[in-house]
Amino acid sequence: MTTELRVLSEAERDAWFGCLELAFGGVPFSPESREMYAALAEPQRAIGHWDGADCVGTAGAYSFRLTVPGGAAVPAAGVTGVSVSATHRRQGLLTSMMRRQLDDVRSWGEPLAVLLASEPGIYGRFGYGAATTEMNLRIDTSRVRLALPPGTDGVRVRRSSPAQALDACEAVYGRLAADRPGTPVRQPGWERVPVNDPESGRKGGSPLQCVLAERDGEVTGYATFHLRPAWDDAGPRGAVAVRDLAALDPASYAALWRFLFGIDLTSVVECHNRPADDAVLRLVSDVRRCEVRLRDGLYVRLVELGAALEARSYRAPVDVVLEVEDAFCPWNAGRWRLTVDEKGAAVCRRTDEDPELALSVNELGAAYLGGVSLTTLAAAGRVRELRAGALAEAALAFSSDAQPWCPHGF
Known part of the structure; x- marks a missing residue:
């Protein structure tokens, strides 16, 4: 055909x-x-x-x-x-x-291509590596309490319509975007995606609701959510389905969670797609009753290997020669010397020097945002150390303080 x-x-x-x-x-x-x-x-x-x-x-x-x-x-x-x-x-x-x-x-x-896979087994053969992790939660708020940091009581939480709060929420998102690898910097028009609210997508819940956290008149955080009312013979057992939650400081962050935990006629807070290192896990009294589940998130493909590795900064100096396999984009295949200075700036150039680490472009994609350790990949047999010490040096350099995360689909 x-x-x-x-x-x-x-x-x-x-x-x-x-x-x-x-x-x-x-x-x-x-x-x-x-x-x-x-x-x-x-x-x-x-x-x-x-x-x-x-x-x-x-x-x-x-x-x-x-x-x-x-x-x-x-x-x-x-x-x-x-x-x-x-x-x-x-x-x-x-x-x-x-x-x-x-x-x-x-x-x-x-230099990069990224995607969210409908099925995880599809895109590896085209050089994509799973680079971020999504965390899903189902918190039993009838039995889980929050340990609130100082200053939480000084944060005001008020309701707003998602449309009216859009500019304020986007301002918070924009300030946080640079702190979290994997976050798209939203281009014009994309601010509509988080508040798109067709009835068919509510799964029996309410229209999208929004609250803002404020201190001294400044918006310092926001949460959007649906309410899904439910009852049984014992009384109400509704759920709060969180779509987005972001805050500029710990007190505002905690105040938003306290509000969600305290909504009348509910006993569950559900979250889909939170970062794997979400601080809420350090606020709850019983993480076992949060039903934590992890799944693959953003897949990364290095299209121009040298340019991609030079575009990010690194956590520590390193000088390592990589032997890279890339059958689907052969212009990336071969030996590359990655040199990172004390400030984290990188130069990546082709070389004829002896290789010190051997891996495929899939592993580079997985490790690129700092959430998947080269050491872990080596333990799985996906990275080979050819010079003693090269693996530890490169793994430290590639790591990131914050777990990478893509907060919305596309």
């Missing part, structure tokens, strides 16, 4: 979206979500496979700037909308789209 792979035209958008919806179960996007993502779409960065008049494969890429260790915002392709029609599986369509897309990303001058 022969298909044609080409860049999406404006006239083909609905067919492209229809293919994507069908591949993900056939449930249409809500009108609100479809309009929002249509406004955010970059058709010149979307490709599709066509079998005659039918779209049978889709892939797109947003223009992102991603926070990396050190706080720099690095251009990155936010890969999205990847699908292949069930009628055209195992015919090489996905591989050809990944090939075309990574070639395009390289031509755009973006």
